[in-house]
C-alpha cells in the first residue's frame with residue numbers, strides 16, 4: 619500500500635478527507651499534527667454531546683491507497699483545488715506489509731486486577747496464578763480492563779468477593795456496561811441476578827456476546843429494562859452524566875446496598891459528593907492515575 623500524508627489546517631480537514639475518499643483512498647485517518655508537543659490539544663466530548671471543537675489547529679491526514687498511481691493522481695488532483703490552499707503534502711511513501719493481526723494482538727496482553735483475578739484476551743495464555751478470569755477481546759465497546767476506572771471497579775468487586783464472598787446471590791446492576799466487563803466480573807463472583815444496561819446498542823450487543831463467551835448469565839439492554847433495586851449498583855461513566863443520574867442511581871440501590879461510581883477525576887470528588895448528598899454519602903474508596911472510585915452504602 620501507499621500512504622499520502624498531508625498537513626492540513628483545521629477548516630479544511632473535512633473537505634480534504636472527503637475528497638481523498640472520493641479519490642479511492644482505502645482509508646483516511648486524521649491526527650493532531652502537534653501531538654506530543656506543547657501545542658497538543660485535547661478534543662473532549664461527553665457521550666451524546668458534540669465536543670466544542672471538532673478538529674485540531676493543524677492536522678496530519680494520512681490516506682492509504684492500494685496503488686502508487688492512484689496516490690499520485692489523488693495528490694495531483696488535490697493540489698489544484700481551491701480548498702487545498704493552506705495544505706501541504708508531506709510525503710507519499712510505500713507502507714511495508716505488516717501482520718496487522720499479530721501486531722494488534724501483541725498490544726493487548728493479559729491484565730492483572732489482583733494476583734488471582736485476570737482479564738485475558740482469547741489469544742493469550744491464562745496466567746498460572748489466575749483463579750478467576752474474564753476472557754475479553756478489544757472490540758467496539760469500552761472496557762477491556764486496561765483503563766484505571768474499570769480496574770478500580772473490578773478491584774472493588776474482587777475485594778467484596780474476598781470478604782466472605784459478599785457478592786454471592788446478590789443482585790447487581792452495571793449502569794453504562796460498555797463491554798459488560800463489570801457485570802461479567804460480578805457474575806463470576808457469584809452475583810445473581812445481574813443486569814447490564816447502556817444507551818449504546820453496540821455495547822448492549824457486546825455485553826451479551828461477552829457474557830456468552832464467559833458462560834455467565836446476565837440480562838443486557840437499554841436502561842428501561844431496570845425494574846428493581848439492587849444490592850450493588852456500579853456506574854463507570856463520567857462526572858457530568860453521573861451528576862445528572864444521581865437521583866436515578868441512588869433510587870436503584872436496595873437498603874443496605876452499595877453504590878460504586880467511577881469515571882471521576884480527583885478534582886471532581888467534592889462536586890460528586892454534593893450532587894449525591896441528598897440521598898447518599900459518597901466517599902473516595904480508591905484512586906489510580908488521577909481517577910477516583912467513590913462508594914456509598916445505603917442504610918439498611
Ligand SMILES: C[S@@+](CC[C@H](N)C(=O)[O-])C[C@H]1O[C@@H](n2cnc3c(N)ncnc32)[C@H](O)[C@@H]1O
Pocket residue numbers: 665759760761762763767768771792793794795796797798799800815816817818821841854855859881
Ligand atoms: C467508560 S464506559 C464504561 C464501560 C464499562 N462499564 C467499564 O467499566 O469499563 C461508559 C459507558 O457508559 C455508557 N453511557 C454513557 N452515558 C450513559 C447513560 N446516560 N446511561 C447509560 N449508559 C451510558 C457509554 O455508552 C459507555 O458504554
